[in-house]
Amino acid sequence: MRKSIRRTVLLTAATSLLAVSCATGDGGGAALTGPLPTEVPPGVALTIAANTARVALTASGEIGKLPFTVSSWPAVGAGPDVIQAFRGGSVDLATNAGIPPIHAHATGFDAKIVAVKVRTKPLLKLATAPGTDIHSLADLRGKKIAFSPGQAQGIVVLRTLRAAGIRADEVELVDLTTPKFLTAQQAREIDVAPLTEPSLTKYLDKYGSEGATAVDTPAVDPLSVLWAPTAVLRDPGKTAAIVEFVKFWARGEVWAWEHPDEWIDAYYVEDQSVSVEDGRRILTTTEQPYFPASWDEAIAWEQETIDLVTGAGYFGDPFPAEALFDRRFEKIAFDAVPAAYRTKGA
Known part of the structure; x- marks a missing residue:
């Protein structure tokens, strides 16, 4: 961080x-x-x-x-x-x-x-990498999270952590722009990436059978x-x-x-x-x-x-x-x- x-x-x-x-x-x-x-x-x-x-x-x-x-x-x-x-x-x-x-x-x-x-409603969800044990916002603590400070996804991450009562130094924020999110997730370089549709659907269609899932966030952009x-x-x-x-x-x-x-x-x-x-x-x-x-x-x-x-x-x-x-x-x-x-x- x-x-x-x-x-x-x-x-x-x-x-x-x-x-x-x-x-x-x-x-x-x-x-x-x-x-x-x-x-x-x-x-x-x-x-x-x-x-x-x-x-x-x-x-x-x-x-x-x-x-x-x-x-x-x-x-x-x-x-x-x-x-x-x-x-x-x-x-x-x-x-x-x-x-x-x-x-x-x-x-x-x-x-x-x-x-x-x-x-007024959240637009993004937190897509998890296969093999991670993340089922709720509390599970984000200690995880590697894709983070782009200059994009909406970055703000959603910060707001999500704040809502979950997790400090930024309790996670690892990995600086990436959104075009690199999926590549990093597929390579298991990150545990979580905030995704919008239809990218989320494409990701889950490909990796859902391996355990990838999506966690809701209350953060609204x-x-x-x-x-x-x-x-x-x-x-x-x-x-x-x-x-x-x-x-x-x-x-x-x-x-x-x-x-x-x-x-x-x-x-x-x-x-x-x-x-x-x-x-x-x-x-x-x-x-x-x-x-x-x-x-x-x-x-x-x-x-x-x-x-x-x-x-x-x-x-x-x-x-x-x-x-x-x-x-x-x-x-x-x-x-x-x-x-x-x-x-x-x-």
Whole structure:
């Protein structure tokens, strides 16, 4: 654990120094002000890392109605990979949980959240390696747990340990990004990995017969966000396109919820290669999407998360969560969906 913290702090310090010397490439971090543009000029293109949105818009037929060009849909999902793609200018807009924007800010990269979807139920479960004797949260003590501090999975681990009354120094947190979770688990290098669906189903289908299982956690990761580099948001044409994509993204979430059979076929079966039966079972565990009118509660949750990860020794000092949000976009998703999918808070 101590080595892990030292590595993260050193990386944070090095990246922050680089960020200071480069001024993050976004014009010095000045506030984004003024009204949002209302028309997308001709020739605008975005590179968007949002696979579920791509699938939903394709299956619903809405993708052809986008008033701009999507130059590509990169298969980039893990928060650290998205941040790297943002830094390299290869992605303009991405969807993630709430922690990657915190990670980006803490390492000196300026990006803003432009849309928020909320949930109230746990999204992840703790998948155990074959041969481990883990049946409850209390059994986590002394185990090797996959841990990515810059992703939702890392926050779920910290919240789970806190809920179970287990100190971080009573487990071994193994620094891994989510694409490496399954490989490490299959190699028996870790005992537990927090997984979402359909990765969990794929893992249990393969290793359940050998004793692998999943343990529920009470930890909720309540936010799904769209976010973009501040440098991109300084481009009026791209900002106008992002405004429109937020609407399509929100409506795509609604379409997926209201068309479960089509969604199972398009996403779970065709895109994720799980069976129709597994797709139906997974869908029963999901939650109707909601889009808040106010981001106050989302900001409060991000602040609590900032305090949690910095208090655990990651990402340097606390900072105001408000800095992560471009509140000009606050009601775009909310206004784009029917009343049944709107909520006053998070």
